[in-house]
Amino acid sequence: MIKKIINSNYFYAFIALCCALWLFFFVSTPGVGSTRDSNQSNTSTVTKKATFTVPLQLQADVDKYYITGYPENVKVTIEGPSALVTATKNTQNFNLYLNLKDLSIGQHRVQIKESGLNSELTYTIKPKYVTVNIQQRETKKFAVDVDYNKESLATGYEAGKTEVSPDTVTVTGAASEIEKIDKVIVKPILPKGIKSSFDQEVLVQALDKNGKTVNVTLDPQTVHVKIPITIQSKQVSVNLKQQGSSTNSNYTFESDVKNVRVFGTQDQIDAIDDSIDVPVDVSDVTGNTKKSINLSDALGSKVAFTDPESISVTINTGSSSSSSTNSTNSTSTSNSDSSSTNNNSSSSSSDSTEDNNNSEQ
Template identity: 85%
Template sequence: MKKIINSNYFYAFISLCCALWLFFFVSTPGVGSTRDSNQSNTSTVTKKATINAPLQLQADVDKYYITGYPEKVKITIEGPAALVTATKNTQNFNLYLNLRDLSIGQHRVQIKESGLNSELTYSIKPKYVTVNIQKRETKKFTVDVDYNKESLATGYETGTVDVSPQEVTVTGAASEIEKINRVVVKPILPKGIKSTFDQEVLVQALDKNGKTVNVTLDPQTVHVKIPITIQSKQVSINLKQKGNSSGNGYTLESDVKNVRVFGTKDQIDDIDSSIDVPVDLSNVTESTKKTVNLGDALGSKVSFTDPTSISVTISKTNSNTLANTTGNQTSSTSSSDSDSDDSSSSDSSSTNSTNDNNDSE
C-alpha cells in the first residue's frame, strides 16, 4: 500500500480527478453564477403598458382653426421591461398629426409617433382621426347677462349689473364666428335671494336659436355682481274702521304709532308720510283687543312691514256720554239763542228811544 501511495502514478491519478472535478464545477450553474443568471433573465423579460399621451398638431394654427381631434390618445407599448417602465415614466416621445400640406375642409389623418425606442413595439388608438380645417378668425364681443328675476324675494329689486371684464375674445372658424348672435352669461340666482349676487360665471357663445357655437372664449369665465336691495320708509299709521255691521260706535287705539314699510321703489314712492290701516269690526259687539296683520291689511301696497302686526284696542263708545254731550250742546244753543233775543230787544229799545228824541226836536 505504501508503494502505491508513494508512486508517481498515484499522484497523477489524484491530479486527474481534481482537474475533472474543477471542470464540472465551473461548467455547472451554481451559487457563483446566480447573479449573472438573474441579470440575464431580467433583460429578456418583456412588458406591456398603455399611456394616455397628448396629441400635437403640426400646422399653422395662427392661420387655421382646427377641430375634430382628441386632446389625448392611447398608445400601448411593449418591449423589455426596463425600457417600457422608463418610457412610461418619462414619456419622451411625441404623437402628432401632420396637417401642413392639407387644404381647408375635412380630412382623415393618421396619428404618427416620433421618439420611441426602436426596441419597442406600439399600437395607437384611435389610429386615424377626422379633422376640420377652417380659416381662423378672432373677434371681440360684449358680454350680456341673462338671469331669472323671479328668483328674487318679494319686494326685492336688482340694481345695475357689473360684469368684469365686459368684453371677451372669441376665436374660431370664420364660419362659426358668423353664427354667433350674442355672448352671454347665465348666473343662477338662488330662489328667494335677498342679498347681492357675486360670483364667477361661465361665458357662452350662442347662435340665434340659443344653441352653443363651437368657438374658443378668452376668458372662459367673467365676474358677475348683481346688487339686490329693497326700498323702505318710516310712516305713521291711521286706524280706520271697516265692516261695522252693529251700528255701534267704536274708538280704535294702538301703542304702535309708526311702522317701517318695505317694497319696490314704485310701491314706496306711492306712499306718503302716513298709511291707512283698516281694522275689521264685522264681528265686534263689545270692547276688545285685536291683532291686525299689517301685510293682510295693507295688501299689495307694500311687500312687508316691520313690525308685521300690531295690537289694536277697540273701545265701544258710551251712549250716555253721547246723550249728555248732545244735551249740553242743545242747552248751549238755546242759551245762545236767548242771548241773541235780548240783544235784539236792547237794540230795538235803543232805536225807539232815538226815534222819540228826534220827534221831540
C-alpha cells in the same frame, strides 16, 4: 527529502493538475456569479404590456388655421421587455402627433403617428385615424351680455346695475363659425327668493341667433358677475280706520304702535305718504275687545312687508258708559217713587190726626 520533492518537476506538474481540476469544477458548478447573470437574462426576456393616455400634438400652422375634430388625448398600448415598458410608461419620452402641414382647408382623415418609441417596443394607438376640419383662423372681441331670471328675486326686492369683469372677451375660431355668433353671454343662475347681492364667476357662452352654442374658443372662459340686490324702506305713522258695518257708531281705537317701517320696490315706496291707513274690521265686534292686525294683509300690494308684521289694536265700543247711564236713571226713578210714597203716607197721617181732634171737640 521534502526539499528534493518540492524542487522536483513532478511536484509542479501535480500542482498544475490540481489547479486545472479546481477551475473545471468551479466553472461547471452554478455559483453566485452565474445566478446573477441568469436572472438578468431572464428579466430581459420577460415581456410586458401597458396601456395609458398620451396628449395628441398637432404639426400645423395654428396661427393661420383653426383646426377642430381631433381629441386632446389618445390611448396607446405598448408591449416589449418589462423594464423598457415600465420606463417608457413612466417617462413618456415619445410623441403622438398629426401631421397637417401639407393639408388644405377642409375636412381630412388623418392617421395618428408616433416618434421616439424604442424600436424593441410594439404599439397600437386608439383611435388610429381622426377626421379634422381645417379652417381659416379668425379672432374677434365681443362685449359680454348678462341674462338672468328676475323672477328669482324675493318679493319687493330689486336688482341694480349689473357689473361684469372683464366686460369683453376674445373669441377665436374658424371664420365661418365667428360669423354665426349673435351674442356672447353669461347666464347667472340666481337662487329662488334671493335677498342679497349675487357675486360669482360665470361661464361665458357664444350663441347663434337660435340660441345654440357656437364652436369657438373664448378667452377668458369665465367672467365675474355682480348683481346688487336691494329693497327700499320708509318709516310711516299708522292711522287706524274703521271698516265694516255695525249699529254702534261710537267705536274708538288704540294701539301702542304709532309708527311702522314699510318695505317694497322704489315705486311702492314712492307711492306711500308719511302715514298709512290701517283698516280695523268691526263687523263682528259686540263689546270692548283686542284684535291683532296683520299689516301685510291690511295693506295688500301696497308694500312687500312691514316691520313689525302685525300690531295689537284695542277696540272700545262705548257700551260700558251707556249701561252706567241706564243704571243711574233707574236708580233716580226708584228714589223718586219712594219719596212719593213717603209723602202720601205723611199726608194720610195728618188727615187722621185732624179727624181725632174734631171728635174730641
